Amino acid sequence: MLGLSVLADSGLEHYRGSFRNPAMVFPLLSSSMAIGFNGRRLEKPLSDEKTGPLVSHLTSAATGVVGLGFHLYNVMKRPGGLTFTNLFYAAPAGAPFALALAGALGSTADRLARGKDTLGPIHLTSGRAIGLLTSFGLIGTVAEATLLHFRGAYHDPFMWLPVALPPVTAASLARDVVDDQPRQITTSLLAATAAMGLIGVGFHAYGVARNMGGWKNWRQNLLVGPPTPAPPAFTGLAIAGLGALMLMKKRRKARG
Amino acid sequence: MAIDPEQTPRAKNGRAPDVMTPGGWVSMREYPENEEVDFVIVGTGAGGGTLACKLAEAGFSVVAFDAGPYFRPLEDFASDETEQNKLYWTDDRIVDGDHPIKMGSNNSGKAVGGSTVHFAMVSLRFRPEHFKTRTALGYGVDWPIDWQDMWNYYDEAERALHISGPVSYPWGPKRGRYPLRAHPLNAAAEYLARGAEALGIKWTETPLATLSAPIGQSAPCVYRGFCVTGCSTNAKQSVLVAWLPRALKAGAEIRDLAMVGRIETRNRRCTGVHYQREGEWHFQKARNVVVAGYAVETPRLLLNSANEEFPDGLANSSGLVGKNLMVQLNQAAWGQVDDEIRSYKGPPSLAISEHWNYDDDKDFHGGWSYMSQGPLPITWAKSLAGGRNLWGQALIDEMARNNHSVGLKMVGEVLPYERNRVTLADDTDQYGLKIPRITFSLGPNEEAMIDHATDFMDKSLEAVGARERWKEMDDTCHLGGTARMGFDAKTSVVDADCRSWDIPNLWVCDGSVFPTVGGVNPSLTIQAIACRTGDRIKQMSARGEL
Ligand SMILES: Cc1cc2nc3c(=O)[nH]c(=O)nc-3n(C[C@H](O)[C@H](O)[C@H](O)COP(=O)(O)OP(=O)(O)OC[C@H]3O[C@@H](n4cnc5c(N)ncnc54)[C@H](O)[C@@H]3O)c2cc1C
Numbered sequence A: 001m002l003g004l005s006v007l008a009d010s011g012l013e014h015y016r017g018s019f020r021n022p023a024m025v026f027p028l029l030s031s032s033m034a035i036g037f038n039g040r041r042l043e044k045p046l047s048d049e050k051t052g053p054l055v056s057h058l059t060s061a062a063t064g065v066v067g068l069g070f071h072l073y074n075v076m077k078r079p080g081g082l083t084f085t086n087l088f089y090a091a092p093a094g095a096p097f098a099l100a101l102a103g104a105l106g107s108t109a110d111r112l113a114r115g116k117d118t119l120g121p122i123h124l125t126s127g128r129a130i131g132l133l134t135s136f137g138l139i140g141t142v143a144e145a146t147l148l149h150f151r152g153a154y155h156d157p158f159m160w161l162p163v164a165l166p167p168v169t170a171a172s173l174a175r176d177v178v179d180d181q182p183r184q185i186t187t188s189l190l191a192a193t194a195a196m197g198l199i200g201v202g203f204h205a206y207g208v209a210r211n212m213g214g215w216k217n218w219r220q221n222l223l224v225g226p227p228t229p230a231p232p233a234f235t236g237l238a239i240a241g242l243g244a245l246m247l248m249k250k251r252r253k254a255r256g
Numbered sequence B: 001m002a003i004d005p006e007q008t009p010r011a012k013n014g015r016a017p018d019v020m021t022p023g024g025w026v027s028m029r030e031y032p033e034n035e036e037v038d039f040v041i042v043g044t045g046a047g048g049g050t051l052a053c054k055l056a057e058a059g060f061s062v063v064a065f066d067a068g069p070y071f072r073p074l075e076d077f078a079s080d081e082t083e084q085n086k087l088y089w090t091d092d093r094i095v096d097g098d099h100p101i102k103m104g105s106n107n108s109g110k111a112v113g114g115s116t117v118h119f120a121m122v123s124l125r126f127r128p129e130h131f132k133t134r135t136a137l138g139y140g141v142d143w144p145i146d147w148q149d150m151w152n153y154y155d156e157a158e159r160a161l162h163i164s165g166p167v168s169y170p171w172g173p174k175r176g177r178y179p180l181r182a183h184p185l186n187a188a189a190e191y192l193a194r195g196a197e198a199l200g201i202k203w204t205e206t207p208l209a210t211l212s213a214p215i216g217q218s219a220p221c222v223y224r225g226f227c228v229t230g231c232s233t234n235a236k237q238s239v240l241v242a243w244l245p246r247a248l249k250a251g252a253e254i255r256d257l258a259m260v261g262r263i264e265t266r267n268r269r270c271t272g273v274h275y276q277r278e279g280e281w282h283f284q285k286a287r288n289v290v291v292a293g294y295a296v297e298t299p300r301l302l303l304n305s306a307n308e309e310f311p312d313g314l315a316n317s318s319g320l321v322g323k324n325l326m327v328q329l330n331q332a333a334w335g336q337v338d339d340e341i342r343s344y345k346g347p348p349s350l351a352i353s354e355h356w357n358y359d360d361d362k363d364f365h366g367g368w369s370y371m372s373q374g375p376l377p378i379t380w381a382k383s384l385a386g387g388r389n390l391w392g393q394a395l396i397d398e399m400a401r402n403n404h405s406v407g408l409k410m411v412g413e414v415l416p417y418e419r420n421r422v423t424l425a426d427d428t429d430q431y432g433l434k435i436p437r438i439t440f441s442l443g444p445n446e447e448a449m450i451d452h453a454t455d456f457m458d459k460s461l462e463a464v465g466a467r468e469r470w471k472e473m474d475d476t477c478h479l480g481g482t483a484r485m486g487f488d489a490k491t492s493v494v495d496a497d498c499r500s501w502d503i504p505n506l507w508v509c510d511g512s513v514f515p516t517v518g519g520v521n522p523s524l525t526i527q528a529i530a531c532r533t534g535d536r537i538k539q540m541s542a543r544g545e546l
């Protein structure tokens, strides 16, 4: 889900930038690859294919980190450097981060499916590692939504929702992880966050309609209006969070 | 068949054009001519349109007249410089003096909404000291209004216009957050920014009256750059789009294609106005008359209204009506660069430096600011022909290099001189009214400022690698000052509330009340003054002082 959101969003945005830098196709390739492998994993969770997915996840993560560098460079080279206008309109610093995250979550899922319960030094079966990663991811995504909705001057009160809800969700999830105790409220919050991500597409579509010419002028307005593929990033992360909670519960049961 | 808004009035029969929908209408209250309305307002631009809204919302009956047509931007505006000449006031005028002012596109509009229909949307506040230049800086005259008072009304105007501006403004005292975020810079603006950084001064994104997010029925700016020929998307927050729909809703009547020719007085008070509409003269009764025709038409109407009670024209016991005409200096520096600039993309002035409004280390009086530029093709051709004497093939060749041209343009303060003035000529116009004679000369102070500014802007372009640089020395913009506000009846035409000293129910509310013009574009200040005047009238009315 996160992979899809990244693919569509970066596809749209890098198309807007006319792929001026050849490196701008990388996130498209790597997020497609991630979707491919992660999707197949859904069908055949226990396949023993190893290298393909591993390469994919590593590429995702690496592309994300390198992308972060590129985007930061793009911000800094503009007049004024680290100013609001550059953060608003230059390459978004937070976006590649989502790809890195997709990579990390993907490889975690992989290891789990293969019955391995550690990723390096980190214990996975507890669900706590994934939970923590998801919390961080939510906060990062919130940061980006906050910045870009500030760019839109919160002209619609609903624009506060993705700024207000996910931090609460992230905090609740983090608390469960730390206490190693999954709570019902966290599940509800995660579900709400997942739903919000989907509803967000509708709001962004409405935002596109409010540009000159509305959807009739979709070829332009999809690019200048609010990005329709972006909000489901929240859904992807929330689902990962729900997975983490499930693992935590399962383990608690096993422990009795 | 659709009626031609330039020939036949649209605001009639209980409805006015809905600017937000092609072919649409909104209902409009109408007042009979023999009913004495609370306020007649002459002109619906930055001053008149804003005040019409404020007074109607305060519950007064208001009829606002404009000599120009009532356009619906979405259907009436073409992306064509020549077609859009229909927005400018191009009636006969005589210009003279050592530096005759070019009248028309660059300084006056004739449309419902006034000059703001084709203005460049730059929305700046005065430097506080510029309200008190005499006492604070030793030149010009003081305003009778305090800057703190103005700061509140700037807030109000900025909110009403949904100004998009930088998150923090680098000059002057603290101001509230601009309602919307700044627009992205275009290449021309980036050149200003880099030049300013190279010369070690501050720059910022220009606060603009065009939307960076959708508001109501207005879509955000699409960056096509036709702003100074009238924005066809309604992203621009002109008076036509921002204030007049509110005025109509609150019960004001707007009469388009209605030219006011004379204000009637009896017993030293106004009784109403004579106006021409559809080829005939009419009379509208009124308890108060507000003149808001801008710095040429306002004194012209006051002078043309001379009668036995007031043989020198209305509100003119000081003899100052028409005097102290000011323009703003609008000289530019240009150059060629390797990068593709396409400066016509986006609003023309996306970046600004007000450094020289706030730095007093200069050997002349007054302040100036400068902005990045984005001329449309015909305007650019005129600049090249006038500024560099290019013609024929040479002009065509230079036009072909336009995508790599980059320029900076100043807005500079001209001092008030009584010799610069509007008087009446003997010739008459299509309405049979005496036309204005506009006399203007620059002084040594202005010449010094022009040299300082063009040299500095040239240095800024040089610092970012522009070659083949040249200066456009002959351009002015923005009028002001011909019915100045002040502290007493001897030295000014109106008081701080825009009320004339001589005739208590006659008001002037537009750019002509400026005692000095400062170094920033005037429209936000005009609108802030109109907001203030609206509030003051409401208070005075409550106290029975009207
Ligand atoms: C090309 C251009 C760009 C500009 N850019 C900027 C900018 O970026 N920022 C800025 O702050 N300012 C800008 N200005 C200046 C700004 O538009 C004016 O200063 C402002 O609109 C003046 O307001 P006003 O109310 O005095 O007059 P106007 O807005 O000109 O309104 C006067 C109205 O009165 C009407 N009228 C006059 N006489 C009569 C009469 N006798 N009877 C009936 N109607 C009458 C006219 O038709 C007109 O509509 C620009 C102006 C132009 C022309």
Ligand code: SF4
Pocket (backbone or CB within 6 Å): B210, B220, B221, B222, B223, B224, B225, B226, B227, B228, B230, B231, B232, B233, B234, B235, B236, B346, B347
């Ligand atoms: S650039 Fe923006 S403000 Fe200017 S005409 Fe186009 S939409 Fe209107």
